Amino acid sequence: METAARKRPIHLGDHVRRMRTALGVKQAALATELGTTQQNISRIEQEEEVDDVTLERIAKALGVSAEAIKNFREDGDMFHIEHMHDHASAGKGNFNQCTFNPLDKLIEVMDENKKLYERLLQSERDKVELLERIIKEK
Numbered sequence: 001m002e003t004a005a006r007k008r009p010i011h012l013g014d015h016v017r018r019m020r021t022a023l024g025v026k027q028a029a030l031a032t033e034l035g036t037t038q039q040n041i042s043r044i045e046q047e048e049e050v051d052d053v054t055l056e057r058i059a060k061a062l063g064v065s066a067e068a069i070k071n072f073r074e075d076g077d078m079f080h081i082e083h084m085h086d087h088a089s090a091g092k093g094n095f096n097q098c099t100f101n102p103l104d105k106l107i108e109v110m111d112e113n114k115k116l117y118e119r120l121l122q123s124e125r126d127k128v129e130l131l132e133r134i135i136k137e138k
Contacts, residue, residue, distance in 0.1 A: 015072040016058055017045040023062055051133040 001037055020030055027041040034041075044050060044058070059066040122135070 008072065011048050012050040012055065012070065013047040015043045015069050016050065018067050019062060019064065023064075025062060030058070030061060034058065046126075083125050090105075 020027070026044075028038045031038045031041045044054065050058075055066045055069060059069055062069075
């Protein structure tokens with residue numbers, strides 16, 4: 001008695017999750033890259049079907065092709081995925097490198113806040129001076 005091997009339908013959401021996990025990318029990081037929420041990524045990963053546009057955007061953000069996600073096999077593709085991730089460019093898909101010095105940004109923001117505060121303080125001094133002149137003229 002011969003039985004045909006029954007193929008399970010592709011669960012693209014599960015493939016997205018497994019690819020993201022294999023690359024070491026958190027849902028929140030992927031959501032930020034795509035301009036959406038972590039909850040939305042979670043919902044996508046639970047869906048059996050993912051539309052082509054969404055799959056392309058996710059693939060681009062992860063630095064892989066949509067075909068790599070569709071054909072994801074955890075056993076044979078692991079080395080290839082790790083190799084791709086290790087050699088990812090500094091652009092999309094590289095979630096582990098900061099392209100700026102956070103301390104420089106912090107100092108820059110603090111300087112801007114100081115300038116804003118000084119302008120606000122000067123504006124208040126000008127108001128007080130104007131009010132004092134008005135009171136003296138009466």
